[in-house]
Amino acid sequence: MSKRVAILISGSGSNMVALAESMVGDHPARPCLVLSNTPQASGLAKARAMGIETAVVDHRPFKGDRAAFEAVLHETLRAAAPDLIALAGFMRVLTGDFVRQYEGRMLNIHPSLLPKYKGLDTHARAIAAGDTEAGCTVHEVTAELDDGPILGQARVPILPGDTPATLAARVLPMEHTLYPAVLRRVCLGMRAPIMLP
Numbered sequence: 001m002s003k004r005v006a007i008l009i010s011g012s013g014s015n016m017v018a019l020a021e022s023m024v025g026d027h028p029a030r031p032c033l034v035l036s037n038t039p040q041a042s043g044l045a046k047a048r049a050m051g052i053e054t055a056v057v058d059h060r061p062f063k064g065d066r067a068a069f070e071a072v073l074h075e076t077l078r079a080a081a082p083d084l085i086a087l088a089g090f091m092r093v094l095t096g097d098f099v100r101q102y103e104g105r106m107l108n109i110h111p112s113l114l115p116k117y118k119g120l121d122t123h124a125r126a127i128a129a130g131d132t133e134a135g136c137t138v139h140e141v142t143a144e145l146d147d148g149p150i151l152g153q154a155r156v157p158i159l160p161g162d163t164p165a166t167l168a169a170r171v172l173p174m175e176h177t178l179y180p181a182v183l184r185r186v187c188l189g190m191r192a193p194i195m196l197p
């Protein structure tokens with residue numbers, strides 16, 4: 001039976017689209033839900049256009065009460081009965097208590113070569129540090145932010161004159177290759193890290 005994958009987004013959902021488009025044919029998984037923490041996320045319409053069920057759990061009415069927000073998030077996810085959860089540009093920090101409920105079953109993509117540049121503004125920080133390469137990482141989500149076991153990385157060069165925007169535009173297509181590749185492997189029980197290209 002296919003594994004069920006819930007994809008959590010906050011924005012344009014380009015990684016969600018790449019994941020969803022990969023889950024066809026003999027792929028061992030199918031998307032069961034695309035969930036956003038903001039009703040404005042343009043990825044929601046893309047998911048609906050692909051025939052995927054969507055949900056919104058808006059974090060704002062909870063006014064910083066993370067436990068209450070996560071209780072509703074958990075209920076909404078539970079209803080979709082996912083085997084795996086893929087964070088794809090989901091920009092809320094999840095508490096350790098929440099994450100532990102999905103130990104080993106939650107993946108994230110982060111736009112840096114972890115362990116470098118956890119958190120935000122990854123591309124600006126890589127450029128400011130004078131790095132010659134950047135990239136993205138798919139990892140298991142653990143209680144520590146951007147810290148779980150690495151499942152795959154893809155590298156790109158940082159070129160003279162790069163800005164955070166030009167670098168992001170070079171990294172994003174690599175995310176769209178890496179994340180589906182890792183998801184497929186995880187669904188097949190393979191967790192040894194892959195390195196692209």
Ligand code: GAR
Nearest residue numbers: 011012013014015088089109110111
């Ligand atoms: C992606 O670059 C992803 O790596 C990043 O947000 C972007 C979402 O784009 N995620 C993070 O920064 C997580 N801390 P998308 O909505 O088009 O997939």
